[in-house]
Ligand SMILES: NC(=O)C1=CN([C@@H]2O[C@H](COP(=O)(O)OP(=O)(O)OC[C@H]3O[C@@H](n4cnc5c(N)ncnc54)[C@H](OP(=O)(O)O)[C@@H]3O)[C@@H](O)[C@H]2O)C=CC1
């Protein structure tokens with residue numbers, strides 16, 4: 170699997186044209202559904218246009234309290250309510266949900282868009298469990314969707330017209346950027362590069378915070394120094410026309426302090442460790458595809 174392929178995918182940056190009248194249902198109301206809901210509401214989507222189906226009363230109460238969205242314990246409510254149904258359950262639950270929705274979707278499948286955000290599951294494995302001609306798009310979003318800064322990979326097989334999935338694309342664009350994948354094998358790389366990656370950055374920042382505290386900084390100062398520096402670096406990288414290496418060299422004075430830190434990372438073979446971690450995530454996505 171080559172991560173290079175992702176560079177060839179186009180990242181859209183246009184304003185979203187998400188219709189405020191679009192009714193959106195989530196099957197599952199956990200971390201990722203909540204992140205997308207938060208992003209949608211932040212973007213101005215009306216809470217009463219959003220329904221979440223989740224089995225536990227605790228989750229439903231939390232969603233009402235946090236977002237004032239509609240909630241239901243029965244997944245079939247999603248079909249009656251929504252134009253777009255997002256499958257936001259763990260991958261192994263998706264077949265059960267499809268089984269429940271299948272008879273209800275059969276007469277309506279051309280009027281509904283289904284979006285699966287389940288890591289690893291292929292388009293064919295989900296569409297095979299839904300009525301023929303169901304409009305299904307596989308999406309891989311990430312947690313920063315909660316603040317409108319997500320990145321979602323989208324895939325439909327080449328025989329389907331992407332324009333038919335405009336509403337789903339606009340929905341995901343309301344919570345961040347989107348990339349269309351040409352080839353479904355790229356989805357495992359998007360899981361490794363975008364779906365999972367916020368956790369890598371959090372892990373790295375946690376490690377920096379611990380090291381700064383160990384060196385003697387007060388925890389609040391360490392946290393502020395780490396987060397503000399990370400935000401500054403990312404904002405610069407996003408705004409700059411220069412590549413990442415060039416920006417890195419601007420910080421790294423010959424015989425200076427940064428050089429020593431960079432050498433320590435290189436002696437620890439950071440590149441190999443990152444590649445190993447991302448390969449592990451991509452491999453797990455492929456395992457999930459097999460069920
Ligand atoms: N977390 C992330 O950063 C990302 C996750 N994903 C994908 O999103 C999906 C959800 O992950 P995540 O939100 O982290 O998981 P969570 O465990 O946080 O949420 C899963 C939700 O599914 C609900 N659920 C369980 N069984 C059913 C059922 N039979 N019918 C309806 N709802 C059900 C649970 O309800 P209850 O709370 O009531 O038990 C819970 O709200 C996964 O497929 C994952 O691969 C994709 C990209 C990023």
Ligand SMILES: O=C(O)[C@@H]1CCC=N1
Nearest residue numbers: 288360363364365366
């Ligand atoms: O860890 C997971 O399986 C999910 C998919 C991507 C991010 N979280």
